[in-house]
Amino acid sequence: MIFVIGGAYQGKKEFVKKEFHINEQEILDGEYCNYEELLQAKAICGLERLIYRRMKEEIDVYTFIDTWLKENKDLIIICNEIGSGLVPVDAFERKYREMVGRIGCLVAGYAKEVYRVQYGIATKIKENKKNDQEIKESAIIKVYLIRHSITKGNLEKRFIGSTDESLCEEGIALAKEKKLPFVCKVYVSPLKRCQETANILYPNHETAVISGLRETDFGDFEYKNYEELKGNKDYQKWIDSNAMSGFPNGESMEDTNRRVEDTFLHIIKDAVKHQYDSIAIVTHGGTIMSIMTLFAKEKRSYHDWLAKNCEGFLLEIDGGSACYQ
Known part of the structure; x- marks a missing residue:
């Protein structure tokens, strides 16, 4: 699993397409995809939008994401960082921002590689060279x-x-x-x-x-x-x-x-x-x-x-x- 994070419009999707040879049609949009598509996906852009949608549907988002990640371990996930700036006044927005952070920690834990992209420049911030048995x-x-x-x-x-x-x-x-x-x-x-x-x-x-x-x-x-x-x-x-x-x-x-x-x-x-x-x-x-x-x-x-x-x-x-x- 590969996790790519960064601010909005920083070139995350372009980095994924170029670095991992993924075309536009193979990248799902987190705002619209269904669970069956998630299980088969090569890549998803907008993890934060998927979280927002599921929270609005009053789904147990953390369990939903964790179950999905265990079923699709070769996924590339792109997520906007939304935790900086002023704390939202709206209670749902505060809960949403916290959930994105918590799920980001979950995904980073599963991922073998994590990249942060800023102004089109990618920095690898996690690389796990051990195999699964060595990790265990x-x-x-x-x-x-x-x-x-x-x-x-x-x-x-x-x-x-x-x-x-x-x-x-x-x-x-x-x-x-x-x-x-x-x-x-x-x-x-x-x-x-x-x-x-x-x-x-x-x-x-x-x-x-x-x-x-x-x-x-x-x-x-x-x-x-x-x-x-x-x-x-x-x-x-x-x-x-x-x-x-x-x-x-x-x-x-x-x-x-x-x-x-x-x-x-x-x-x-x-x-x-x-x-x-x-x-x-x-x-x-x-x-x-x-x-x-x-x-x-x-x-x-x-x-x-x-x-x-x-x-x-x-x-x-x-x-x-x-x-x-």
Whole structure:
């Protein structure tokens, strides 16, 4: 894939025609082409117009573009840069400009070569001489582990495992305050509190719901707090074990760690396969503690990896490591 960017009327299309021996009839116009044409195209001019049209049609543009790029990997894409200048007053125009920037990052990530054209002069700003296998084996993947935002049960300090409750007002407000780095894909627990958090933090992102990211099953302790459990013999036994003995009629620590380890390896393999260099995992406190205990280079005790609501940790994973192949 080749990506050509620059301001309007700077000679991008002429550069593509001359450099890559493409004629005018082989270059689609992003304002008018349909999906079937995109799948067969050699080149497209006006990626920003395609994005605008799809946003007006209320399509999930990011997922649409990502799916298209995976199906047509030998494409030449031409795009006007629109991110400079004054910030638009209109809300849709601001969202559109942001989306063009985000999708530009996505395309540049897939592209083996990226050119910027100014006044008819092309400058190569990315060249990937490695083959696909070498890229796969050298990939470092940034993994943002994010705990869901606040729920009513969190405020009441309850064990919230399998209970599928939504964010409370405080949780929605907290998530809206956060500004997180761009990622290529978001993996999320199937429970509402995580999906709602992911939708606020990463709107218009490709999202995969992964069952194995669910919270620990707290069994007899589910949705109870200290006031309701104090004096309970099983609860005291759990306290005496430094909270490591598992939960009566729920999941053991061994079962939780095994499930989480298998799930995390599955996610990393998917990221390596699609050459993602950054992903987010929106999940639960217990799931994050298991991942960090198992995979972080820094060694801490399990409970030292507890993240606050809507916070978490960054892992850098070597996608070329044998354990992820």
